[in-house]
Amino acid sequence: MNKFIRIVTLTMILSSAVLGAKLELTGNCSCAAIQVSGLEPILEQSLQFNVACNEEGIDKCERLCIALVSAAKDKGPELICDKLKGHVSNMHVGLFTRICDANGWKFSGLKIPDPVCCHEGKPTQCGGTPE
Numbered sequence: 001m002n003k004f005i006r007i008v009t010l011t012m013i014l015s016s017a018v019l020g021a022k023l024e025l026t027g028n029c030s031c032a033a034i035q036v037s038g039l040e041p042i043l044e045q046s047l048q049f050n051v052a053c054n055e056e057g058i059d060k061c062e063r064l065c066i067a068l069v070s071a072a073k074d075k076g077p078e079l080i081c082d083k084l085k086g087h088v089s090n091m092h093v094g095l096f097t098r099i100c101d102a103n104g105w106k107f108s109g110l111k112i113p114d115p116v117c118c119h120e121g122k123p124t125q126c127g128g129t130p131e
Contacts, residue, residue, distance in 0.1 A: 026050040027100030029057070031065035033080060034105060036092040041105070042080055053100035061099045062108050069095055069110065081118035088118040090126055 029051045032041035047064060051057035069076070080093060093112045096105035117126035 025053040025100065026057070027053050029061035029064055030098045031061075031068055032096045032098070032105060033076065033093050034096045036094045036107075036111065039105075041096070042083055042093065051099055057099050058097070058106065061097045062106075065095055065097045066108060066110060076112050077116045077118075077123040080116050081121050081123045084118060085121040086118065087120070088116060090115040090117060092116075 027050055029047045029049070031045050031047070033043040034041050045068065047061075047068075051060045072079070076093065080091075081088065093116055095108040095110040097108055098105050115126050117124045
């Protein structure tokens with residue numbers, strides 16, 4: 001009987017270790033352009049693969065979002081103005097990330113270098129005429 005209990009206990013320990021490894025939480029990675037003084041995304045993109053729901057996942061998501069923004073290069077103001085469809089003056093926009101459907105967005109430290117200004121949904125020079 002003692003040997004049976006040891007075998008059952010060992011089996012349970014091994015099973016929980018294997019299941020624990022398989023049950024690591026993962027979730028989606030989202031990137032957003034948000035007015036630095038605001039809370040709501042102007043543009044948001046959820047990426048099509050999962051990251052770990054931990055610090056490593058946060059770092060990976062941030063790197064992926066920065067790569068996505070870098071690929072879009074100077075299209076940021078155009079995309080933002082097209083989305084807002086109106087007049088915007090001196091809007092400071094940053095890149096934010098979120099993983100695993102977290103409640104809040106995390107600022108990546110990356111901002112569009114110049115303020116965004118729009119006239120009738122088109123980017124303009126701030127204080128100037130439409131481009």
